[in-house]
Amino acid sequence: MANLALQQLTKSFDQNTVIHGIDLAIENGEFIVFVGPSGCGKSTLLRMIAGLEAISEGSLLIDGQDMTARNAADRGIAMVFQSYALYPNMSVRANLAYPLEMAKKKKNEITPKVLDVAQKLHLTELLDRLPRELSGGQRQRVAIGRAIIREPKIFLFDEPLSNLDAELRLQMRIEIAKLHEALGNTMIYVTHDQLEAMTLADRIVVFRDGRIEQVGKPLAIYHDPNNIFVAGFIGSPRMNFLKARVSACHGTQLQLEVADIGVKQLICEVQSPIAEGTELTLGIRPEHVISQVSGEQINAFEATIAYAEHLGHTHYLYLDIGGESMFVLEDRNADTLKTHASLRLAIDPQKVLLFDADGARVR
Ligand SMILES: Nc1ncnc2c1ncn2[C@@H]1O[C@H](COP(=O)(O)OP(=O)(O)OP(=O)(O)O)[C@@H](O)[C@H]1O
Numbered sequence: 488m489a490n491l492a493l494q495q496l497t498k499s500f501d502q503n504t505v506i507h508g509i510d511l512a513i514e515n516g517e518f519i520v521f522v523g524p525s526g527c528g529k530s531t532l533l534r535m536i537a538g539l540e541a542i543s544e545g546s547l548l549i550d551g552q553d554m555t556a557r558n559a560a561d562r563g564i565a566m567v568f569q570s571y572a573l574y575p576n577m578s579v580r581a582n583l584a585y586p587l588e589m590a591k592k593k594k595n596e597i598t599p600k601v602l603d604v605a606q607k608l609h610l611t612e613l614l615d616r617l618p619r620e621l622s623g624g625q626r627q628r629v630a631i632g633r634a635i636i637r638e639p640k641i642f643l644f645d646e647p648l649s650n651l652d653a654e655l656r657l658q659m660r661i662e663i664a665k666l667h668e669a670l671g672n673t674m675i676y677v678t679h680d681q682l683e684a685m686t687l688a689d690r691i692v693v694f695r696d697g698r699i700e701q702v703g704k705p706l707a708i709y710h711d712p713n714n715i716f717v718a719g720f721i722g723s724p725r726m727n728f729l730k731a732r733v734s735a736c737h738g739t740q741l742q743l744e745v746a747d748i749g750v751k752q753l754i755c756e757v758q759s760p761i762a763e764g765t766e767l768t769l770g771i772r773p774e775h776v777i778s779q780v781s782g783e784q785i786n787a788f789e790a791t792i793a794y795a796e797h798l799g800h801t802h803y804l805y806l807d808i809g810g811e812s813m814f815v816l817e818d819r820n821a822d823t824l825k826t827h828a829s830l831r832l833a834i835d836p837q838k839v840l841l842f843d844a845d846g847a848r849v850r
Pocket residue numbers: 500505523524525526527528529530531532
């Protein structure tokens with residue numbers, strides 16, 4: 488176990504700065520997940536922590552010790568990659584033993600450790616096989632085994648499951664969560680997968696262009712994003728964004744006109760008054776658009792289903808509203824939810840998130 492302090496960590500490749508002064512404190516035993524669009528610097532930052540990429544400016548402290556200029560081997564960190572990086576001509580047993588042999592451990596110490604790790608990762612039956620005789624999930628378990636056998640203080644994972652099919656990803660995700668629970672190590676995990684981020688993380692760090700946009704617990708980030716970027720990035724399917732105009736504001740009661748969907752009066756609560764006429768962006772998650780709206784409701788609107796996808800437990804509805812598109816999740820199974828059908832809907836005003844012209848959250 489170990490804690491980490493990233494202090495003003497910066498990385499430049501020649502003149503091009505890709506990581507801009509990152510400050511982040513990671514606690515002992517935390518599971519931290521890095522997310523962000525492709526090219527935002529997640530892998531580079533992970534490699535800087537591992538010691539595989541030099542730190543241009545700033546400091547990295549592990550358990551209070553300055554590791555900024557230390558070799559990868561001296562940092563007490565193990566990294567698991569997307570490509571399993573196993574030795575193809577060595578058995579699972581030999582692959583697992585290799586890091587300990589490199590560390591000049593004695594054979595009578597290595598053998599029980601290999602057996603122990605194999606048992607933890609359900610590899611005991613496979614110890615004499617070669618990597619090519621394993622499935623993708625089994626290979627990734629060997630790669631994880633090779634990382635844990637050295638008993639590092641910190642694990643780094645760079646998209647370890649992205650080569651696996653959906654079923655195996657789910658299985659391995661649970662295994663990684665169990666492993667974290669069993670070992671209690673500090674883990675930093677890079678992923679593109681929203682489900683992995685939401686389910687594995689103690690805290691998610693959302694990056695954009697080499698900077699942190701928000702750090703927080705998964706549900707806090709999901710329900711209470713600081714800005715429009717985080718709101719749009721976290722959550723799959725994605726949040727809907729509509730243009731809204733403040734038509735009146737009485738104290739903390741805000742009345743919005745949402746022209747995109749023809750809603751004249753949407754009443755929301757805000758913490759402080761907003762001037763009439765202010766243009767805002769309204770964010771609403773697909774599960775917070777209510778269907779089956781009947782009678783006269785001031786915030787109801789009509790839409791045509793441009794395309795419907797039926798997934799069994801839920802239905803994805805792509806709506807067309809006067810040229811604008813919206814996405815709705817519907818768990819009710821009904822014949823009316825077909826492509827080209829018309830629907831009467833309403834936005835749940837309590838679930839609405841508002842953003843100003845700069846994309847900052849208006850609370
Ligand atoms: N060795 C390098 N030399 C020059 N530029 C690099 C190098 N490695 C990464 N970069 C640049 O740094 C930026 C961040 O890349 P990085 O791979 O860290 O992003 P990422 O968030 O991990 O992306 P992805 O999700 O696609 O893996 C990119 O603009 C990339 O082109």
